[in-house]
Amino acid sequence: MTQVDEHFAKIATAYRDARTTDLEPILYIKELIGKARPLVAADVGCGAGRYDLLLHMRLGDEMFLHCIDANIEMLEELNDHLSAEGVPNFQTHRALADDLPLDDGSLDCMFTFNACHHFKLKSFFAEARRTLKPGGKLFVYTRTRTQNARSCWGVYFPGFTDREDRLYEVHEVAQAVAEIPDLEMVEFKAFRYERTAELERLLDQARNRHYSTFSLYDTEEFELALDEFTENVKACYDDIENVTWRDENILYVIERTG
Numbered sequence: 562m563t564q565v566d567e568h569f570a571k572i573a574t575a576y577r578d579a580r581t582t583d584l585e586p587i588l589y590i591k592e593l594i595g596k597a598r599p600l601v602a603a604d605v606g607c608g609a610g611r612y613d614l615l616l617h618m619r620l621g622d623e624m625f626l627h628c629i630d631a632n633i634e635m636l637e638e639l640n641d642h643l644s645a646e647g648v649p650n651f652q653t654h655r656a657l658a659d660d661l662p663l664d665d666g667s668l669d670c671m672f673t674f675n676a677c678h679h680f681k682l683k684s685f686f687a688e689a690r691r692t693l694k695p696g697g698k699l700f701v702y703t704r705t706r707t708q709n710a711r712s713c714w715g716v717y718f719p720g721f722t723d724r725e726d727r728l729y730e731v732h733e734v735a736q737a738v739a740e741i742p743d744l745e746m747v748e749f750k751a752f753r754y755e756r757t758a759e760l761e762r763l764l765d766q767a768r769n770r771h772y773s774t775f776s777l778y779d780t781e782e783f784e785l786a787l788d789e790f791t792e793n794v795k796a797c798y799d800d801i802e803n804v805t806w807r808d809e810n811i812l813y814v815i816e817r818t819g
């Protein structure tokens with residue numbers, strides 16, 4: 562088991578509650594996909610399925626979704642969650658993003674949310690090119706290193722930005738796409754969210770290691786950093802029940818052109 566896999570195995574049961582789920586990218590994706598149905602799609606690095614439920618609710622019954630993840634605990638959570646919500650058309654696969662168990666040219670679209678920084682990016686894009694139909698689209702929702710550095714964790718949590726060196730900047734994603742024949746970056750769109758939370762909720766999220774970045778600290782470093790984070794927030798906000806900050810994400814739209 563890799564360190565990343567160990568991390569996701571530990572947090573699988575708490576994962577959906579620990580993270581904030583954004584509806585905006587799903588609405589934007591829906592607009593771009595339009596009315597074409599039926600759809601065969603895949604969500605790679607699907608985790609516990611919070612975005613798969615939203616995709617099902619917004620794109621409808623006429624979509625079959627392959628839910629793919631390296632981590633078995635996450636897939637079990639997803640299976641329970643989607644089944645409990647009555648989602649009919651999905652199948653889970655334990656697999657890596659650079660070796661997808663899907664046929665050539667079999668997908669209308671592919672999604673990945675908050676996961677591409679864990680993948681071998683160029684090999685993942687080569688798999689997207691292989692498995693998408695010509696004209697099929699890959700939607701990559703993530704955050705850049707710069708966006709991450711501007712979040713409340715980047716600003717107030719000691720070492721967070723330095724340790725999280727896996728995220729990609731736009732030019733790195735564009736370069737990886739450009740290296741795959743017949744794959745083209747069509748657009749990228751930034752999303753900004755004004756957030757408010759109690760300090761206690763933020764501390765709970767960090768203690769639950771809601772970002773895998775926190776698993777890159779050893780226990781002692783983490784406790785010291787959490788104390789310093791608490792002090793930093795208290796120094797900057799009069800009302801610690803209403804800590805406000807801005808989260809930022811980016812959505813890449815990539816197309817198989819030939």
Ligand SMILES: C[S@@+](CC[C@H](N)C(=O)[O-])C[C@H]1O[C@@H](n2cnc3c(N)ncnc32)[C@H](O)[C@@H]1O
Binds near residue numbers: 569607610612631
């Ligand atoms: C940060 S979580 C995001 C989960 C989900 N997309 C969400 O937003 O809730 C990243 C997920 O990617 C999975 N993962 C990490 N490396 C992977 C790889 N190489 N191939 C497939 N899945 C991977 C992890 O197991 C984890 O479930």
